[in-house]
Amino acid sequence: MSEIKKKVGMNRWAILFASVGIIICQGGIYAFSVFATPIAKANGWNVSDVMFAFTIAIAISPLPMVIGGIISDKGKSRELILFSSLLLAVAFILTGFATEKWMLYLTYGVFGGFGLNLGYIACINNSIRFFPDKKGLASGIVITGIGIGTMIFAPLSAWMIENLTIRMTFVVLGAIYTVISLICCLIIRNAPIVAKDVEIAEDTPIDHKWNEMLRKPLFYIIVLMYAAGGFSGLMISSNAADIGQNMFNLTPILAATFVSIYALSNCLGRVFWGGLSDKLNRTNTMILIFISIAISLLAFIFIHSVAGFAIGMIGLGLCEGGVAAVMPPITIESFGNKNQGVNYAFVFAGYSIAAMVAPKLSAMIGEKNDGNFTQAFMIGFGLALVGVALTFVYKAMRKAI
Numbered sequence: 001m002s003e004i005k006k007k008v009g010m011n012r013w014a015i016l017f018a019s020v021g022i023i024i025c026q027g028g029i030y031a032f033s034v035f036a037t038p039i040a041k042a043n044g045w046n047v048s049d050v051m052f053a054f055t056i057a058i059a060i061s062p063l064p065m066v067i068g069g070i071i072s073d074k075g076k077s078r079e080l081i082l083f084s085s086l087l088l089a090v091a092f093i094l095t096g097f098a099t100e101k102w103m104l105y106l107t108y109g110v111f112g113g114f115g116l117n118l119g120y121i122a123c124i125n126n127s128i129r130f131f132p133d134k135k136g137l138a139s140g141i142v143i144t145g146i147g148i149g150t151m152i153f154a155p156l157s158a159w160m161i162e163n164l165t166i167r168m169t170f171v172v173l174g175a176i177y178t179v180i181s182l183i184c185c186l187i188i189r190n191a192p193i194v195a196k197d198v199e200i201a202e203d204t205p206i207d208h209k210w211n212e213m214l215r216k217p218l219f220y221i222i223v224l225m226y227a228a229g230g231f232s233g234l235m236i237s238s239n240a241a242d243i244g245q246n247m248f249n250l251t252p253i254l255a256a257t258f259v260s261i262y263a264l265s266n267c268l269g270r271v272f273w274g275g276l277s278d279k280l281n282r283t284n285t286m287i288l289i290f291i292s293i294a295i296s297l298l299a300f301i302f303i304h305s306v307a308g309f310a311i312g313m314i315g316l317g318l319c320e321g322g323v324a325a326v327m328p329p330i331t332i333e334s335f336g337n338k339n340q341g342v343n344y345a346f347v348f349a350g351y352s353i354a355a356m357v358a359p360k361l362s363a364m365i366g367e368k369n370d371g372n373f374t375q376a377f378m379i380g381f382g383l384a385l386v387g388v389a390l391t392f393v394y395k396a397m398r399k400a401i
Helices: 002-008 012-043 047-059 062-073 077-095 101-130 135-163 166-187 217-247 252-279 282-302 306-335 340-347 349-368 374-400
Strands: none
Touching: 012 047, 012 077, 012 101, 012 135, 012 166, 047 101, 062 077, 062 101, 062 340, 077 101, 077 166, 101 135, 101 306, 101 340, 135 166, 135 252, 135 306, 217 252, 217 282, 217 306, 217 340, 217 349, 217 374, 252 282, 252 306, 282 306, 282 374, 306 340, 306 349, 306 374, 340 349, 349 374
16 A cells, blocks of 8 residues: 555555544534533523434434535545534534524534534545555444544533533533644545555446436445344434333443443444454355344343343444444445445435434333333344345345446
């Protein structure tokens, strides 16, 4: 990869870890559960109304990801990363001054959502282009920043809220994000869009534009794989504390500890499965991930102890991270390298579908069954088996190309 270093004048690993720094800041937006109640109390609002700001930030993700993918594919990743990082910082600072709900929805929801997703797709796209020989590993490492950021900024924010005010906390966090982002953007460089001197796998297909991709059945198989792979992790991450307390008799503190363990497992899974997919092929890795999801859910169902909860939480954390790491390389290897940013933004619709269905469906099942989520686990188990079948279909369709 000496030619890449020669073109950008910097070691690609330095650029990769600077991108992780950017994503760590973006991970702070997922700590909204820490902010919701203090915001509500400070303004006399209902917590459910406040939570809608986070819903907006996540729900609008397809739009900024598509826009960001188009810009990144044109070789403007660094500029986009800088803009999105500063937008996220401004979103936090302005949220500190929000005194009306519409202001909160605009600042944290719209500005924060665009800052998060524009930078997320640009960092992934740019990093993978620097590592055509290690796409899975690069994808896995860069997106660990989301989990790391949540683990860092959730307790830090809680401490600041207690010692400062909720409004000042947002201002300080915005200032922190600004400093970190500027430092990281000094290191980040734009990856070469077409690296003719870089070795490319023989089975890499002709580059497809997004509208061409949408006409191919293979695209919908990949989207369904993403949805099936993301369902169980989203189900657990959104209901982990309730599951631990109601089904495994854990104390609130121990249940919260396992939430942190889940986040750590998610980070490790992105690196582990992403790197493994570079050694194996992507299809074999996805099959192993789906089988691991199924085993983890069986632990929840049949091992009625802390050990069963631990196996399930760690297993699903590793697997959710793995799905997120492996899907970008799958997109590239199915539809080409040139338009990988915008193409992945459309593939990400699979995860968005799972995000809209899994948390609400599992919560409804838990409420209906007095805190018992077994039916939700069974649905997740069935989808894991469907995921295995979809992966075999994907493998057969790739061979037919």
